[in-house]
Amino acid sequence: MATVAATSIFSERSIRRARLGSGLVMFLFVLLHLSNHALGLISVAAADDGRRFFLSIWRNPVGTVVFYGAVLVHITLVLRSVYGRRSLVMPAAEMAQIVLGLAIPLLLIDHVIGTRIAHTLFQLRDDYETIVRLLWITSPGNGWRQVIALLAVWIHGCIGLHFWLRYRPWYDKVAPMLLAVAILLPVLGILGFIEMGRTIAEPAYEGMVDTHRYQENLNIRYYSDPQAQRQIAIIRAGLYGSFSGALLIVVGARTFRRWRERVNQITVRYPGGEAISVPRGFTVLEASRLGGVPHYSVCGGKGQCSTCRVQILSPHDDLPPPDKLEQSTLKRIKAASDVRLACQLRPTHDVTVAPLLVAASETTLPPNTQETSPGxxxxxxxxxxxxxxxxxxxxxxxxxxxxxxxxxxxxxxxxxxxxxxxxxxxxxxxxxxxxxxxxxxxxxxxxxxxxxxxxxxxxxxxxxxxxxxxxxxxxxxxxxxxxxxxxxxxxxxxxxxxxxxxxxxxxxxxxxxxxxxxxxxxxxxxxxxxxxxxxxxxxxxxxxxxxxxxxxxxxxxxxxxxxxxxxxxxxxx
CATH class of the missing domain: 3.30.70.1230 (Nucleotide cyclase, GGDEF domain)
Incomplete structure (x- = not known):
């Protein structure tokens, strides 16, 4: 099925770049935020000093638009991607990335309300002393929820970064260093949060600092005014409802599409005798995954490599023509006219294909081999x-x-x-x-x-x-x-x-x-x-x-x- 031209802002390539760019903005935000938490290992005051630098980047008009724009774009494109997948059968790493990505908003909405929104609407001073005291002493359950959210965000970002970089020529050289950072940074951030919580919980801490300003912070309208509480409740319901509603719309749309497609299926056949019936609109790669047929796809089905390519063994003149992205890849490898990318080809009728790179089942491979990676x-x-x-x-x-x-x-x-x-x-x-x-x-x-x-x-x-x-x-x-x-x-x-x-x-x-x-x-x-x-x-x-x-x-x-x-x-x- 031909797509919009590659030069359009709505082409698949442009959409992937927007998703990548928005993800990188959020990853940078999380990286700096974790680094800020890690300063808590030194002292609460050191973490607050780092917080002022952090806020100077993100709490100005430009930083606010860039970050929250990236969040909105990324969530929208993730939901679009979930809807666009004709099959949810996929490698474990891809599934983990999607599940974590969908869980993150539900884990972080309360934290956003209690920090940025409360600060903007009610002038809450959301410094480390206030937030850590609330999460460690007043509501420790929410504190551990934020730890889980932190790990979910970081793992989701690291998986995405790995998918993006894994086939760069220099990646193998720096991968051990990046892995060390990926492990150490969240550990140091969590330890910084724990150390600040233990410090603030110490009775001696009350005598070491002026807690008068903390008590004043707790007496602002955010905590004491019923009208403010109702306003916060409306915001909370709106954010949870918006995301949950969007997710339900995607699930409902997928269900409706699947119901309609049950009566409009095609069959993809393979040289080994497998015949997989899938709804019209599935890609050949999705058919292979759904039917359990081993099929290479090094780039994850994004049309950026040719490892999933197949030879069409049945008449192919009336198949949907390749789009710009597929054309570029096929031209680069000088593919014959009967060769197509399985991840991009959406047959409109029954078709017989032969994968040109035959994949072995991973369960049959000896340990510590690279045979499932075609290079x-x-x-x-x-x-x-x-x-x-x-x-x-x-x-x-x-x-x-x-x-x-x-x-x-x-x-x-x-x-x-x-x-x-x-x-x-x-x-x-x-x-x-x-x-x-x-x-x-x-x-x-x-x-x-x-x-x-x-x-x-x-x-x-x-x-x-x-x-x-x-x-x-x-x-x-x-x-x-x-x-x-x-x-x-x-x-x-x-x-x-x-x-x-x-x-x-x-x-x-x-x-x-x-x-x-x-x-x-x-x-x-x-x-x-x-x-x-x-x-x-x-x-x-x-x-x-x-x-x-x-x-x-x-x-x-x-x-x-x-x-x-x-x-x-x-x-x-």
Whole structure:
């Protein structure tokens, strides 16, 4: 079903951005609020000092509009999302995020009334002394309710932040630090609240501070005037009623839609023989989830990846055309006309599909595997190396001698790659493939690959000199290096699984290693690697080679053995 153009403010992409932006505003509010609570571990006065800074951000006209606007937008879009889901069968993390998000307003409405609204209408001084005294001494049940609300808000925000960042190339590197913050900050905030409550409850506290102003605070109209109490009751009923009413409208609308759709169903069939009947308007991904058919969806069904893609095996000319978001993703992967994204395709008639990335059931997987994650796209650098004329070198040697030579060769290659900061992907015969940049920037990855290549060339020459009496010809290495986007993920079966890379970047790097043999050179690097690494290529021979699958020739730099170390040890690398 075609949607509004991607440029419209009401397009799915714009709506997702609005939901993300409003969520980030609220997350920042909660982060600062928890940090403020944590100051209670120092003293009540320190927390109040932090509160003045906190309020200077959020209790001015701009801050008020931004925050409460974000709250309204986020709640509205969450309810819209709940209504838009044709099936509530989803991964546990997504379900937890939705349930926590819907529970938060019900947990926090009283707290908002007792602080911001009471302050605005009745000039209540909602400082830490007043609020903590009420929540710790006067009404401890409400105090623990706020602790639960605090945890719900924080966990909801952290799940959303994780979903947003988990496929960024740098996320794995900072994830441990973010996890530590995610655990420590609410713990410190709760401990700060408890410490302030215990301090204020101490009899000695009454003699240490002037509580006269606190008593004056309790005597304002918010507490003593029946008219004010009625006004607060109306506000409370209005807020609870508005949210509960909106939620009931969503539930009612979903129920009514489902009732109407019961007589208007379609069937989605799969190659394994499964046939799942769903109401018209369901996506293929929702049908798979509803029927328990394993189906990848790395981005959570948002059309931002292609892991859920399916091939249409039945007539597909009259299916709803892809919208702008789906078109963009399909164009990027150069998908055929019969390939669609399962999370975006809403069939209008019976359809037969075949998921192109076959997912294994998580319950059948060995522990601590990554098989349920098909990988992610990264900017990496790939190095291929191979011993030239290896067959001629070993055709007259005993098998055990060949094993000895290969193990020496593998050891020096592996040592060079790991010391430079890369990882060995695989050994194939007398060849090796190494990856750089899984945890570093593309520039650093290229520099690491060049350092590893120069080290391999140097060590191969030493090994050749050491074994010169036993070899029929000198040892020479051919190395190809290229950088670019590739999908990095876990591939294999059973116990033979490892992290590897696939894509055009890998194919080009392999082609450059072959070119190094053709040019009788030690190393051939692409122009991309030379540019990103900052290598001094002055005086280095450049050529253009053809690469299968590419329309235009690729510019490369051809580096002989005697220039390899000089290039890496030169300036700017």
């Amino acid at each position: 992610r796209e990264r900017e990496i650098t790939v190095l291929f190396c191979d011993i030239r004329h290896f067959t001629s070198l070993t055709e007259t040697r005993l098998p055990f001698d060949i094993v000895f030579l290969l193990n020496r060769y593998f050891a020096l290659v592996g040592n060079a790659v790991e010391k430079a900061g890369g990882r060995i992907d695989k050994f194939i015969g007398d060849g090796a493939m190494a990856l750089f940049g899984i945890g570093s920037s593309p520039q650093e990855a290229c520099r690491q690959a060049l350092v590893a290549a120069a080290t391999i060339v140097r060590d191969i020459e030493k090994l050749g000199a050491e074994l010169s009496d036993e070899l029929s010809m000198p040892l020479h290495i051919a190395i190809g290096i290229h950088a670019g986007p590739a999908v990095v993920g876990t591939l294999g079966y059973g116990r033979v699984r490892s992290v590897t890379a696939i894509g055009d970047t890998v194919n080009v790097a392999s082609r450059l290693e072959t070119a190094a043999k053709e040019f009788d050179a030690a190393i051939v690097i692409s122009e991309t690697v030379a540019s990103l690494s900052g290598a001094d290529t002055a005086g280095v021979e450049s050529r253009e080679i053809s690469v299968r699958g590419r329309a235009l020739p690729l510019k490369v730099y051809v580096i002989p053995s005697d220039k390899a170390v000089e290039l890496v040890e030169g300036k700017d690398v």
